[in-house]
Amino acid sequence: MGSSPRKSADWLSDPVTLHMGTASPLLHVNQTVDEAIAVVRTSSDVGRIVYFYVIDEERRLAGVVATRKLLLSQPWTPIREIMASKTTAIPANSTVLQACEYFAEHKLLAFPIVDEERRVVGAVDVGLYTDEIQEIDRRQDADDLFQLIGIHLSEAAKVRAGPAFAGRFPWLLCNVAGGMLSALIADAYQDISTLAVVAPFIALVTALAESVSIQSVGLALQALHSQPPRWTSFLRKLQLELTVGLLLGGACGLVVGLVALLWKGSLVVAASLFLGITGGVFASAGVGLSLPFLMRLCRRDPQLASGPIALALADVVTLLCYFNLGRWLLG
Template sequence: MHAVLPGERRLTDPVIDYVRTDFACLYQHQTISEALDAIRNKPPEGQIIYFYVLDKQNRLTGVVPTRRLLLNSPEHRIEDIMFTEVISIPDHASVLEACEYFTFHRLLAFPVVDQDLHLKGIVDVELYTSELSDLERNEGNEELFQLIGMHLADTQHSSPAKAFRIRFPWLIANIAGGILSAFLSGIFAAELKQAVALALFIPVVLALAESVSIQSVSLALQALRNQKTTFAAVFQRLHAEFATGLMLGSACAICIASVALVWLGEVEVVLCLLGGITGGVAGATVIGSIIPKLLRYFQHEPQVAAGPIALAMTDILTLLIYFSIARWLLG
């Protein structure tokens, strides 16, 4: 890791360039007595804030606070006293994203890991306080929290033209989604003519799916800060979101379909609403959950791009489900 000169660090730099490698680590198969002996024989050069626990493949599996290590019986194994829920920073994160962790979680240090959970180093609270100090000195007492989440470092001091270049490309997703939705309506024009009432409910069908999609995007963005992104974690999250989406969709569908049944009395329209809303909302939860993770995987900024892409995909999927059910019932 290179030495940092005064004023050299930038919020957009990779955090991996500033990690400390003089951290204290333990192994989960050790007893407390064995772990303490190993630390005494080869103490880390830097200060000890937390003890990070590794498995035999040097993957991060837990963390042990100093108090818990000292107060438990020496014959206990490390894996029995460690906390397994570790908040870690991915090694592709920026310095600004690392500062977000200190703002949101109030911990004194965080481990930095690669996609396979190998521990690459740690960043401690000095990174955060030095950034705050730099901002106060160089930006006229600007608060660091103003940058959190929105990453104003990229936009606050840029020209309108630069802000346009950053944001417009992702809005093309909405434009494309709108055009494709219009094409879908044209493809299913016969069904719309046969049951004009279907068109009356398109706005509410789309609005429900879009609302749920944005909720899922927000939860996924928060999870990117709080959790290690592994395939198992992503699959588990998608499974839970899909189940939630089915329940949300069913509840909303029953409400809207009941109104349609009393108002219009057309069974086909009621069934289309039940299937379209349930399927659209369930699909929206999956789309909203996976898009931020895919964007982060491909090194794009999910805060800016996830919303437009998720909404466009949600509209297309929801209309496709809604119209397909109508064609099946009315064909």
């Protein structure tokens, strides 16, 4: 890596061959254990060996032998009898991100790198990745690295439509439920929601609340990357986020209210929008920050579920706030 710090996304897109080490010494499938150990002893190009890779006459990967098994087997034992023939290898055209998936999925300490003919061109081990990660200067960049690997791996693991559907559909039902509940609220407040001075702004009011809610979810997930959830830290962050939410809501409400005043010529409509947006954004900020913490405390995946639930709750809370204020001011 260069002298200037690199973004994790740039590093993850590198060809894995730029980060691989030597796979030497390679053992031959026709050797005995005694012959293989002699090769190891005389090799001048020994990498950080975790496993010994076995090749055939055409230098194609034939298997792998663990160091312990090589040392404890009888000297006359053929290598082909102690090697594991089912060997997972990383293609040479893979990226660093794809290589990371192999480590996370298979839980091995090293992998051989093979070309299109399955000839061994190198190897990569966990130590190499540890050294590279330590060169990332900023903590946030390192957090992004691990988050990106986790997200990419979870999506890549779903190679069939069925499991992918089953993993995502339940949380989409949160949006369906939130939308239906919002429709029921709009119907219950039909005397307000259908007014010409209220209806045009419904989408804007909910969109602002949803945006702030998702921002708060992102901040909470970021905080949970670096430390376990604690009530003291949660309450401190909640207080800060509610303050920021109040400021954001007030600023957005003021802008929208002024536009509505110029457009509709009604101070009451402007006040309704100002208060509705302020209250909705304030509540949505609290909801967005709270959900990931609460889900982590309940031992649920906050990253998967917090977003859909936060959006649904943001819509419901904002509409209730907006319609009640409208009924109070315009009724």
